[in-house]
Amino acid sequence: MAEAEKTTGEKKDENVVFIGSKPFMNYVTGVVMQFTKKGSNEVIVKARGKFISRAVDVAEVTTKRFLNDQGVKVKDIKIDSEEFENKEGKKVNVSTIEITLGK
């Protein structure tokens, strides 16, 4: 990754965990590591469509089971919609969620 990126937008993206179809615990570990190893004060869990339920699961499990004793809590939740073109070229809307976890 280019050095220029590192100094601009890169740092922020490090604190984002985007939820998809990998094993559930991968995401939990990812969030926990951000707080414990990388010393982040804030991690944003993002998801779209059907992965939104999983994002909520990740937020709940990390805050209540793994990071409870470190005072990490759900600080903010935002929902929104994005428009994108599907394979058939049709415009469809997908819901999104951003859950901000922080100390």
Add this chain to the structure above:
Amino acid sequence: MAEAEKTTGEKKDENVVFIGSKPFMNYVTGVVMQFTKKGSNEVIVKARGKFISRAVDVAEVTTKRFLNDQGVKVKDIKIDSEEFENKEGKKVNVSTIEITLGK
């Protein structure tokens, strides 16, 4: 339902739309009707587990497509976990969401 219940907790429950596996538009219509026919100022969209994604879809579609001109917006979002016993008698956690829509 008993008359006593109607005068106590009942009124509040009328403003809650619980998302499950019925057709998507049933829930959208349910929320829209609460605001337009019943004159509610606030409707809470609730869901558990995999239906959380749907609850976000319902909130997005109702506020952006149907009730936008009436100034209905997402006012608050809460996530939590509930413990319950599954069929095998094992205690499992399920995530929950409550999305408050209001004028």
